[in-house]
Amino acid sequence: MPIGRDHHWYLLKAAKYDPMAQYFKYIDPVQHIAYYQKYLLCLNQAFQMMRTNNQVPSAARNGKQAKIRLFHGSPDAGPKQKRNPSKAVKGSLFLNSRAQEG
Secondary structure, eight states, X not given: OOXXXXXXXXXXXXXXXXXXXXXXXXXXXXXXXXXXXXXXXXXXXXXXXXXXXXXOOHHHHHTOOOOEEEEOOOSXXXXXXXXXXXXXXXXXXXXXXXXXXX
16 A cells, blocks of 8 residues: 555545546546546555555455355255365355255
8 A cells, every 4th residue: 555545535536436427427427437436446545445444454555355256056055165266265165056966
């Protein structure tokens, strides 16, 4: 994280990008989307820093955050689990339902 960039800095940047996004809303849709994405990025970063007391979590700095997706499509089938290649969850209760049937 660059020095001097706390959640106030990101909120000020978001406040700068929002009027620009609103200005280009009906004039140039491409510019509107670009500024709106910058606005959302700064806003999300500010809220994340407020939740973590102005610190970026160490996993986010290293790019090693765990990602898990659960899908439960049918009431009869168990949930299916997909995760990233690194083993972040050990001893998970959710297994592949086909492996349980066999």
